[in-house]
Amino acid sequence: MTQGLALALLLLLLGLAIAGPSGLLAWNENLQLRDQRHAQIAALTEERDILKNRVGLLDPNSADPDLVSEKLRSDLNVLHPDEVVLILPTQD
Template sequence: MGGLAVAGPSGLLAWSENLSLRDQRQAQLSVLVEERDALKNRVALLNPDHADPDMVGELLRSQMNVVHPDEVVVQLED
């Protein structure tokens, strides 16, 4: 019984491993929360009832390759 308390899956030796794993998971969680918040913001900006004109224009330009008649397209070389 004492051996399991020291070397078991939830024993003293596994304690530091569990702490480092918890820290890694918390870091992953914070990244995912930031991504989720960014996506929530984009969804809110594209709400059909009150869509943000800048976001709509950006999506039209990027996905449909359209421009306004008075705009000039400048291509930059990488």
């Protein structure tokens, strides 16, 4: 009887080691999720660097005149009467 229970317990543990939530079958899924997370982190890091650069260009002590002009025109609708604005599609 005890040998039967021990065998059943070992088979249960073996089943969990193969098909459990952290078993061999879930290993591939975990690797795919890890790769997706690394890709997301890389994309977010690139976006953060772009935004960090823009913030640096808008620094009040040394603002980039072209970027300030662009922001004024787009956000506040500020134009000179003799200016013509051409809006080009951005490439994302």
